[in-house]
Each structure stands twice: as C-alpha cells, then as structure tokens.
Amino acid sequence: DTGVSQNPRHKITKRGQNVTFRCDPISEHNRLYWYRQTLGQGPEFLTYFQNEAQLEKSRLLSDRFSAERPKGSFSTLEIQRTEQGDSAMYLCASTNAGVSGANVLTFGAGSRLTVL
Amino acid sequence: AQSVAQPEDQVNVAEGNPLTVKCTYSVSGNPYLFWYVQYPNRGLQFLLKYITGDNLVKGSYGFEAEFNKSQTSFHLKKPSALVSDSALYFCAGDKLVFGAGTILRVKS
Numbered sequence: 001d002t003g004v005s006q007n008p009r010h011k012i013t014k015r016g017q018n019v020t021f022r023c024d025p026i027s028e029h030n031r032l033y034w035y036r037q038t039l040g041q042g043p044e045f046l047t048y049f050q051n052e053a054q055l056e057k058s059r060l061l062s063d064r065f066s067a068e069r070p071k072g073s074f075s076t077l078e079i080q081r082t083e084q085g086d087s088a089m090y091l092c093a094s095t096n097a098g099v100s101g102a103n104v105l106t107f108g109a110g111s112r113l114t115v116l
Numbered sequence: 117a118q119s120v121a122q123p124e125d126q127v128n129v130a131e132g133n134p135l136t137v138k139c140t141y142s143v144s145g146n147p148y149l150f151w152y153v154q155y156p157n158r159g160l161q162f163l164l165k166y167i168t169g170d171n172l173v174k175g176s177y178g179f180e181a182e183f184n185k186s187q188t189s190f191h192l193k194k195p196s197a198l199v200s201d202s203a204l205y206f207c208a209g210d211k212l213v214f215g216a217g218t219i220l221r222v223k224s
Contacts, residue, residue: 003159004159030122033212040216041158041216041217042208042215042216042217042218043204043206043212044213044214045212072220076211085128091159091160093159093160093212104150104162104165105152105160105162105212106159106162106171107152107159107160107161108159109157109159110159
C-alpha cells in the first residue's frame with residue numbers, strides 16, 4: 001500500500017460539464033475525507049465517510065456536488081454542471097477513526113480541476 | 117466549534133537560524149491541534165499533534181511545537197532551519213479545520 005491515491009491528477013473541463021474524481025485510501029483506513037483547496041487558502045472540509053456512511057457534509061457542498069463510498073473502500077466526488085468557481089485542488093485524505101479529532105490524516109496528492 | 121489562525125502569510129529565515137511559524141486557536145474545552153507541511157505537487161504531510169500532556173510536542177524532521185493555553189497558541193519551531201524546510205505549513209484543529217497556511221522560505 002503506497003498511500004492515498006487520487007485520479008485524475010489534473011482535469012480541464014468546460015463550464016457546464018460533469019467531472020468525477022476518484023480516491024483510493026489506505027486500505028485499512030475506515031474514514032475518508034474530501035477537502036477543497038484554492039490558491040492561498042488552507043484545505044476546506046467538504047465531507048467525510050466512516051466506512052460507506054457519509055457522516056457529515058459541509059455547507060460548501062452544494063447540490064451539484066455528490067460523494068460516494070459504496071463499499072467502504074474507494075470514494076468518488078462528482079461535480080455536475082461545473083462552474084468556474086469550482087476550479088480548485090480537491091484533496092482526499094484517510095485515517096482510522098479513534099478519539100474524536102485526534103486522528104492523523106494521510107493525504108493524497110490531490111486532483112486539480114480547471115473549469116474554462 | 118474550533119478555528120485556527122496563522123497570522124503570517126510568509127516567514128523568511130536564514131539557513132541555520134531558528135524558525136517559528138505561528139498559530140493561534142479558538143476553541144471551547146481542550147483542543148486537538150496539528151501541524152502539516154505541503155511541498156509543491158505533493159500531498160499534505162503530518163508533522164506533529166497535540167492532544168494532551170506535555171506542552172512541548174516533538175515531531176518529524178526535527179520540528180517541535182509548544183502548546184500555550186494562556187496565549188491560545190501552538191507555534192511550530194525548529195532550532196536550525198534547512199533550505200529543504202522551505203514549504204507551505206498548515207496549522208489544523210479539531211475536525212481538521214485548517215489555517216490559511218504560512219509559506220516558509222529558508223535562504224542559504
């Protein structure tokens with residue numbers, strides 16, 4: 001297991017198109033997070049899963065965004081009808097759930113989205 | 117809810133000098149605090165965390181951080197900076213709310 005893998009690393013799309021990102025976490029990690037990062041900002045929490053259950057969603061996650069983790073392993077983040085404001089780096093991270101808030105996240109390298 | 121703030125956008129330090137990257141937090145109760153580092157084109161990497169116990173936490177690559185409850189701070193420190201320490205540093209809190217980041221530049 002070489003860590004958290006994200007694909008594609010880069011995606012350029014036209015406004016209005018749908019895009020999907022995939023995250024493969026560390027295999028023994030039961031918790032998976034999605035973040036968005038824009039230039040000059042820290043990662044912003046979008047959502048997280050405990051196994052296959054989506055336990056929390058940020059208000060940043062509009063109706064155009066949907067995330068799944070169907071078998072409790074890999075996860076997908078889909079953005080429908082992309083807008084230029086969706087251009088960002090989308091980060092995935094995983095961890096083992098333990099004491100609340102004390103888990104160390106392992107991050108993937110991210111998927112960069114550019115919406116033209 | 118917890119929030120963290122990094123008051124400096126950038127810190128410049130000469131190689132071999134001590135470095136400090138500042139972080140302050142706002143939380144009710146006992147905070148969980150983390151430092152992560154991000155190198156270009158790479159994912160964030162964990163450096164260290166504070167949960168409870170000793171106020172001085174030691175982490176990876178010779179970094180340490182001091183938890184100061186009275187000043188609500190969790191500053192990242194290293195006694196002697198290396199050029200290879202140049203990167204983007206993030207402080208994070210409970211539920212991994214991240215600060216905006218501080219660019220560290222170490223010049224030889």
